[in-house]
Amino acid sequence: METEKIKILLESIARGGISGAAEGLGYTPSGVSRAIAALEAETGFPLLVRNHSGVFPTKECQTLLPIMNNLVHEAERYKQVADEICGLEKGHITVGTAYHTYYRRLAHAIADFTASYPGIIVDIAEGTSSELSGRLERREADFCIISRRSGNFRWIPLCEDQLVVWVHQNHPCVTLDKYPLQQLKTDPFIQLYPRRETDNSLFFSENGIQPNTRFNTYDVYAAYAMVEAGLGVTLTNELHAHGWGGNVKILPIDPPQVVSIGIAAPEEEKMAPAARRFLAFAEPYFA
DSSP states (O other), X not given: OOHHHHHHHHHHHHHTSXXXXXXXXXXXXXXXXHHHHHHHHHHTSOOEXXXXXXXXXXXXHHHHHHHHHHHHHHHHHHHHHHHHHTTOOOEEEEEEESOGGGHHHHHHHHHHHHHHOTTEEEEEEEOOHHHHHHHHHTTSOSEEEEEOOOSSSEEEEEEEEEEEXXXXXXXXXXXXXXXXXXXXXXXXXXXXXXXXXXXXXXXXXXXXXXXXXXXXXXXXXXXXXXXXXXXXXXXXXHHHHSSOOSSEEEEEEESOOEEEEEEEEOOGGGSOHHHHHHHHHHHHHXX
């Protein structure tokens, strides 16, 4: 079974359609369809459900997805090790970060690294810490900058962050220079990334708090704008909190709530050579 066909299938699922996969991989839509049909014939049952909304994995395909992701990852690692033995410098790396604060550092690391290794391509993936740790477990990412999660990977600590509250500058807690934990139950609350597991949702669960949620958004900038408009307060990592400007104040939670930020990565022997080399090169940029 060719791993390229599996890669085409996974790309179709990720993009939700044949055309998107064709565009992303440089194939024609008919070429993608033929590859998937051939894979289904080899497998012995349908792998995709096709309708007007796009394509979705069948239940049988969902069972195979972890194995498929692992096969594609190992095929890439095989190719990179073989290239390394031949003295070549090639590879494809995916690095995830849950915190936009690290984008600039990551971009500088990529720029300096690829100046020496132009044959290595580095992709940046975004998502919550829980989403990215899941991608790491499924071998869809090589390493990720996230808050600490349980999982089958090693942990390289970077910093101890804290959760803070954005409030309007006229909020009464501004005079206290801190935000009492229990007040989250009464103040109108702007929920970031609703229905996802985040540092916020874990914090609420661990402290038995049900916030007075009045608004929801999946965008940090939108949350900030709503706080500035006086619609309520929101909870965020201090890493995200600074450098915005405007009529918003940053208050630490009382008592303080600490979040451990670090790099989650497979053990070195399980990493592809390009990813292992880039992680060693980039780690000082993130300190």
